[in-house]
Amino acid sequence: MTPNVNPLPPCPKEYDQSIFESHLPKVISALKRNIPRIGDRQPMIGTQDLKWQYCKEWNWVSGFWAGQLWLAHKVSSEQVFKNAARLQNNYMKNTLALRMEHNHDLGFVFSLSCVADYKLTGSSEARTMALTAADSLLGRYRRIGKYFVAWNEDMIVTPGNVTGRVIIDSLQNMALLFWASEQTGNPVYKECAIAHADTLSKTVVREDYTVYHTFNFDPFTQEPVGGENFQGYADESCWSRGMAWALHGYAQIYEYSKEARHLAIAKNLASVVASQLEKDPVPVWDYLLPEHETPYRDSSAGSCTASGLFLIAEHCDCADEAERFRKWGRYLLGGLIEQCDLSENPNAWGLLDEGAAFVHKGRSRNMLPYGDYYYMEALMRACGYHHFFW
Numbered sequence: 001m002t003p004n005v006n007p008l009p010p011c012p013k014e015y016d017q018s019i020f021e022s023h024l025p026k027v028i029s030a031l032k033r034n035i036p037r038i039g040d041r042q043p044m045i046g047t048q049d050l051k052w053q054y055c056k057e058w059n060w061v062s063g064f065w066a067g068q069l070w071l072a073h074k075v076s077s078e079q080v081f082k083n084a085a086r087l088q089n090n091y092m093k094n095t096l097a098l099r100m101e102h103n104h105d106l107g108f109v110f111s112l113s114c115v116a117d118y119k120l121t122g123s124s125e126a127r128t129m130a131l132t133a134a135d136s137l138l139g140r141y142r143r144i145g146k147y148f149v150a151w152n153e154d155m156i157v158t159p160g161n162v163t164g165r166v167i168i169d170s171l172q173n174m175a176l177l178f179w180a181s182e183q184t185g186n187p188v189y190k191e192c193a194i195a196h197a198d199t200l201s202k203t204v205v206r207e208d209y210t211v212y213h214t215f216n217f218d219p220f221t222q223e224p225v226g227g228e229n230f231q232g233y234a235d236e237s238c239w240s241r242g243m244a245w246a247l248h249g250y251a252q253i254y255e256y257s258k259e260a261r262h263l264a265i266a267k268n269l270a271s272v273v274a275s276q277l278e279k280d281p282v283p284v285w286d287y288l289l290p291e292h293e294t295p296y297r298d299s300s301a302g303s304c305t306a307s308g309l310f311l312i313a314e315h316c317d318c319a320d321e322a323e324r325f326r327k328w329g330r331y332l333l334g335g336l337i338e339q340c341d342l343s344e345n346p347n348a349w350g351l352l353d354e355g356a357a358f359v360h361k362g363r364s365r366n367m368l369p370y371g372d373y374y375y376m377e378a379l380m381r382a383c384g385y386h387h388f389f390w
Helices: 017-038 064-076 079-086 089-097 106-121 124-138 168-184 187-203 240-257 260-276 299-314 319-339 369-382
Strands: 043-046 052-054 165-167 214-217 224-228
Touching: 017 064, 017 079, 017 319, 017 369, 043 369, 064 079, 064 106, 064 369, 079 106, 089 106, 089 124, 106 124, 106 168, 124 168, 124 187, 165 168, 165 187, 168 187, 168 240, 187 240, 187 260, 240 260, 240 299, 260 299, 260 319, 299 319, 299 369, 319 369
Parallel strands: none
Antiparallel strands: 043 052, 165 214, 214 224
16 A cells, blocks of 8 residues: 655755756866775775775675766766776675675675666676676575565674664665666566565554664564664664665665555655754754754765655656755755865865764764765756666
């Protein structure tokens, strides 16, 4: 059954389209400036001096720098971006070889590196690598519970069950499976991705359209157990990046499924998020944060949400409704440009300041490669680009 859709509140501020059209070239110039600094490494998290710490072997964030480079190549057609992106290939090959380390984040890594390469250049090597990653991801599907297991038994990140755990980020990884289904003609990839999205809509997504970060199933019976907010303030709070993953994720699921329920969920999530951003377009790290807690902001939640709002707008039947979503997307994106942008800082190795990586662990103000990726994706969507690597 398709849920009823809650309307967006009025947008507090309007931004002129020319702001985004003039800013996208600045971001592309910043990426070019940072290519020699980063080389064949994979940014993981920003340091206080606006440089990067880098991934070692297998890290869920390792594809986001390549994704930015492929986006820049898509806009500019400059070979420097393609060449820099392909410097990541050895890392990706090593990642594929680490089968015991794989988890649900294979979609993040390989959609933005190898699928991007294949879509833009037709590389057969990139296609083969991405299909290999999709097969590994498919192996994480639980047929009885109808979900993809997020983590592995050796990832003891919180007490309790790991082998029956899903997380909201996983929605972003399903695009790799949809793409694999299109490439191979095998419907199983797509069927499992849709089933997973529907399972999360009944478990991770709450009745009020806030979300848990994670949800546990009994690993033996596959029965639902309950939700947790591992990176949010508390289990029943509202982690802003989790809301961003969900909003962008269900809009992305709809692009492939064309099931109205998935778009309706994305719109309802957007309504909840918009109601929290009427005073400041840059999200705090948890929307239900108590007043006595420090309201660290999370620019990565803002950039992912902004991109998701533009994506929802593409699929609205009503022109007025589509413009309301675009207006909110411009509002969030304009706030990031005004308050968090680093693209014109020659000492910054990334694009956005004020990313809240993991507040409980003291990572409360960082450049984040995923925040930078979605920032660029949102700018491109604001400028009329429609076809991406997801």
